[in-house]
Amino acid sequence: MPLIAVLPGDGIGPEVTREARRVLEALALGLDFEEAPVGGAAYLLTGRPLPEETLALAKKADAVLFGAIGDPRFEALERRLRPEAALLGIRRELGLFANLRPATLFPALADASPLKPEVVAGLDLVIVRELVGDVYFGEKGRRHDAEGLRQGFDIMSYNEAEVERIARVGFEMAKRRKKKLCSVDKANVLETSQLWRDVVNEMATEYPDVHLTHMYVDNAAMQLVRAPAAFDVIVTGNLFGDILSDQASMCAGSIGMLPSASLCAWSGDNGMYEPIHGSAPDIAGQGKANPCGAILSAAMLLRHSLGNEEAALKVERAVGEALAKGARTADLGGSMSTAEMGDAVLKELV
Numbered sequence: 001m002p003l004i005a006v007l008p009g010d011g012i013g014p015e016v017t018r019e020a021r022r023v024l025e026a027l028a029l030g031l032d033f034e035e036a037p038v039g040g041a042a043y044l045l046t047g048r049p050l051p052e053e054t055l056a057l058a059k060k061a062d063a064v065l066f067g068a069i070g071d072p073r074f075e076a077l078e079r080r081l082r083p084e085a086a087l088l089g090i091r092r093e094l095g096l097f098a099n100l101r102p103a104t105l106f107p108a109l110a111d112a113s114p115l116k117p118e119v120v121a122g123l124d125l126v127i128v129r130e131l132v133g134d135v136y137f138g139e140k141g142r143r144h145d146a147e148g149l150r151q152g153f154d155i156m157s158y159n160e161a162e163v164e165r166i167a168r169v170g171f172e173m174a175k176r177r178k179k180k181l182c183s184v185d186k187a188n189v190l191e192t193s194q195l196w197r198d199v200v201n202e203m204a205t206e207y208p209d210v211h212l213t214h215m216y217v218d219n220a221a222m223q224l225v226r227a228p229a230a231f232d233v234i235v236t237g238n239l240f241g242d243i244l245s246d247q248a249s250m251c252a253g254s255i256g257m258l259p260s261a262s263l264c265a266w267s268g269d270n271g272m273y274e275p276i277h278g279s280a281p282d283i284a285g286q287g288k289a290n291p292c293g294a295i296l297s298a299a300m301l302l303r304h305s306l307g308n309e310e311a312a313l314k315v316e317r318a319v320g321e322a323l324a325k326g327a328r329t330a331d332l333g334g335s336m337s338t339a340e341m342g343d344a345v346l347k348e349l350v
């Protein structure tokens, strides 16, 4: 029986993960679930945000269902003890270099986005974000500069192999979709991005039927507001992908709607699945969080780690049906609680 590691984490993490797990259980696929603490919740219990037992469970499991981490009480701790260190640690330890962040507009949510319905109509893009490199994982620290002033630094770097493997995911994904790949970088300023662009260009000859374009990240941020539906697949680095995916979420109505898959291979072996949002301390514990991003992440788990496309589509359709019948949490302009939204999706899961 496939084992799913459930790491609910902090804030609204446990609230939305509960609904995603209920959906997986309702499918009666004979999955085994094992839960473990992570982030601030784990720090409170063990003094470490990523206990060895939690990491071992994530490695052993067929897939990880992750909620969210982050707790304002621990913001002043040294970096390795903060909840965020747990998330970065799992990504790195499991080698999850490919982060797929689809932003799709459910037709019923055409008026939920702050953008005009005609601007977001047909929105169906995927951000392929590199997840274990870039400025996130380069050398970092504090020192004093030549004038004796305190200085912080984070080194941004990519080698050609790291660019190639994520670009390949982007090309392969574009090949299976609308055959448009937009590589986003800052090659007018950054050496890292110039190498990124060189490598992506060299690979383009292997994909003659994929239309490749390059875009600077500042322009990409603007185009995501001007004409988001013009994008198909965006491939980009860790930092740019983090920022652009939160931005893309509002084209789809709410950050609470967007799921993600973090993979170490196309097959999705040992993948991790989480909504793109954080622990949302401002609404945590109030039953207000939108669980759709978490539920849609469970659908991605079924697709990528369990190879069950039929069940994945079933979950995605159930979310679409629930929304079409008017189910809405507060972020979408409604008044349903997290659990009521979960119930509305479960009702459509037949």
Ligand SMILES: NC(=O)c1ccc[n+]([C@@H]2O[C@H](COP(=O)([O-])OP(=O)(O)OC[C@H]3O[C@@H](n4cnc5c(N)ncnc54)[C@H](O)[C@@H]3O)[C@@H](O)[C@H]2O)c1
Pocket: 012, 016, 067, 068, 069, 070, 071, 072, 084, 087, 255, 256, 257, 274, 275, 276, 277, 278, 279, 280, 281, 282, 283, 288, 289, 290, 291, 293, 331
């Ligand atoms: N993958 C993760 O676990 C992850 C992602 C982003 C941020 N974080 C962490 O979360 C903490 C809070 O960060 P933040 O406030 O910048 O970002 P956030 O994503 O937690 O929240 C941003 C805003 O979006 C709202 N929001 C987020 N998810 C929602 C949902 N499902 N339904 C309704 N509204 C939702 C929040 O209420 C908040 O107003 C920080 O500690 C941060 O480091 C974790």
Ligand SMILES: CC(C)[C@H](C(=O)O)[C@@H](O)C(=O)O
Pocket: 084, 087, 088, 242, 276, 278
């Ligand atoms: C919490 C943080 C480390 C994380 C990131 O920056 O990758 C988050 O913002 C995300 O989008 O998953």
Ligand SMILES: [Mg+2]
Pocket: 242, 243, 246, 276
């Ligand atoms: Mg983020």
